[in-house]
Amino acid sequence: MTQSSALPLPPPKERRRLREAASLTRAQLASRVGVTSETVRGWETGRATPRGRKGEKYARLLDSLGDEAEMTPPQDGAVDTGATEPAPRAAVSRRTARARRKAATGDRKRPPAVKDRGRGPVTVPDHTRTPAPDHDRTPLPHGHHVILTERRRTTPSRRPDDAITALAPDQAFDALYAFCAPALVRQTYLLTGRRELARESVERAFQIAWQRWPEVARDRDPAGWVRAMAYECALSPWHRLRPRHRHPEPPPPDTFDRALMDTLLKLPPSYRRTLVLYDGVGLGLPETAAETEASTRAAVNRLAHAREALAERLPELADPETLHWRLVELASTERLRAAKPAVVRKGGERRARFWTRAAIAFTVALIGTTALTVRTAPTHYEPPVPAGETVQGVPPPVAPGPLSESEQELRAKLRKEEQKGPDRLLPQPR
Structure with missing residues (x-):
């Protein structure tokens, strides 16, 4: 019967x-484990x-x-910089915990972790992949030391809570950018296959x-917030309309x-994103x-189908642990460097100012157009002129021609009678 390889807590x-x-601090320990501070508080x-x-x-x-506590004996003149209890008491408690864990686990050897090929349905979410411990992984060659996770070894401070609250917004933003940007550029490169688009x-x-x-x-997780937004920007379908997107980058x-x-780019965007988050990050x-x-x-289904597609073309990547390190190496071979945080912050401010001024200009133009329309619009109703219609019962006009006898008699009679009214004005010959 196989025994569990997990250490007792x-x-x-x-x-x-x-x-x-x-x-x-809780934040520092959470960054090492890869969870939030609230999760560490609950534990x-x-x-x-x-x-x-x-x-x-x-x-x-x-x-x-616990091992570090046993290897580092307490000193009498040491100054306590961050622990709430004295150093000798903490060392004794760590030795006690270490002895309890050794008694519980014994001297038995740990069996190798079960490797999930990803071809069958995954029933337990948190145990689909059992990665090897960090100290058991084979170190990467020179130049391949950059990983995909946003982890950094931090140094303890005297009063971390006061230091965090004392940070200005721009300083906090710069710290978050320096912490997450290098890894995010490599992650988005795996999603898009384009270096400039990733940056x-x-x-x-x-x-x-x-x-x-x-x-x-x-x-609660600012790094996750920025990562989700970067993935959305990288996988936007509008990039295919850009002229730059029509020319492929060097592989x-x-x-x-x-x-x-090539295999990653052939996967659907949702499968690719799930694979990068689970097996890469x-x-x-x-x-x-x-x-x-x-x-x-x-x-789970997306992850299983993505692994199956990769293993079908590249059988060497059927092992999830091997796939993880191949993704790390693929992202680390490219020299992808993000811009300085001050440059990004000022660029965002310039972009916000531009769009704010554009919105103000558009609003002013809309108000001016509305005012001009109100000023020049008619104030009363003018019925439209109807279209012409044919008049029935009126004889057509007759062209002039020779007078008949009755018409000649009537003309002669009119000429003989006296004209009533003012005299006619006739032109006089000179």
């Missing part, structure tokens, strides 16, 4: 004690239970924190985020990378389904 209070002893209070790939990564991180999509997403900064700053130099990119199925605005079952 300490109690919720012990989890919080390990984090505080390592001088880590530490016992309201939620870590499960799936994120739970395994959380357990490994706590285990590593433009990420810059446009951050410009929209800067315009809606109060909303983004209050969001990757490697033959296998070129075949992988490393999100769980619930998070992937929520970001793609689909149900978990639909996300």
